[in-house]
Amino acid sequence: MEPISGHSGIAAPFPMSDVNTDLIYPQQFLRKPDRNAMAPFLFHSLRYRSDGTPNPDFILNKEPYDEATILIAGRNFGSGSSREHAPWALKSFGIRCLISSMFADIFKANCINNGIVPATISEEALAECLRAAANPQEAHFTVDLERRELRNRRLGTVPFEISDSDRDRLLKGNDFIDDTLAELPAIENHEKASAEAVPWLNLGSPVK
Incomplete structure (x- = not known):
């Protein structure tokens, strides 16, 4: 795992709460063996229509969010099973940082084990971040792991929480x-x- 001290990029707003790992990576694709090629199946039921064509209303199918490397999610992101395919698919898509007010514990551990930063912020700060990211002109965020803070042109600096052990593991790439x-x-x-x-x-x- 490569060390990560922070990341800057487009943040996609995804305000849905209680998103489970099956919605992130559906069970019918579990036999796909290459974790680096799982991006097409990420949020499959939301990204595609029943006929297989892209859903133009889904955030990751819209510019500039189709190149997002940060995802701002609703509360309790990654609940349900311990499916590690979920962070694999997020990373395969290009997501390097997640922002939410709460992550499911096993999902969060899997993210850290795969070099994805899970930044936990307050409910109030989450609402502000979602509003900022909804404007493509204000959707650029920086996640500074060393300082434990987010930076955005509209919001300024927003502190986030991550345990010392998880932070050190990501910084060292362990x-x-x-x-x-x-x-x-x-x-x-x-x-x-x-x-x-x-x-x-x-x-x-x-x-x-």
């Missing part, structure tokens, strides 16, 4: 496996000490 491997010496020392203290429980190879 996923949860990287964090575990960083503790490998401590893990090996613990295993060695445990094997020496209770050798009758050591059912594997002797710890060297």
Whole structure:
């Protein structure tokens, strides 16, 4: 995973609340194996009509939002299942940052594990950001992860929340496996000490 300290780009307003991972990435496309080619299936039921043609009313089908790299979403974005295909599809489309007043916990963890910044702001700030992004002339946002703030020409500076551990993981480009491997010496020392203290429980190879 590449480190990310922030991002600037077009922000698409998507005010729908309680959006679940099946709406973000529908189950009928789960067998698509290439996570880098999932963009066509993102929000499929909203982006396309029943005949397969693009829905001109959907925000990501409109200019300049068809090139959005930031998504401003309604409350409780990413609820439902733990489907990691949802952040994969968002990243495949080009989304690098999400802004909302609340993210589902597992979805948020999956975003962080895939290098997508989930910026949590207040309900009042979310309403202001959605209004600004609705105007194509004011839809350019900067997400500054180091300072924990959003910047926009109309709104100025808006603080956002992200835990220290999640922020550090994104800044370093580490996923949860990287964090575990960083503790490998401590893990090996613990295993060695445990094997020496209770050798009758050591059912594997002797710890060297």
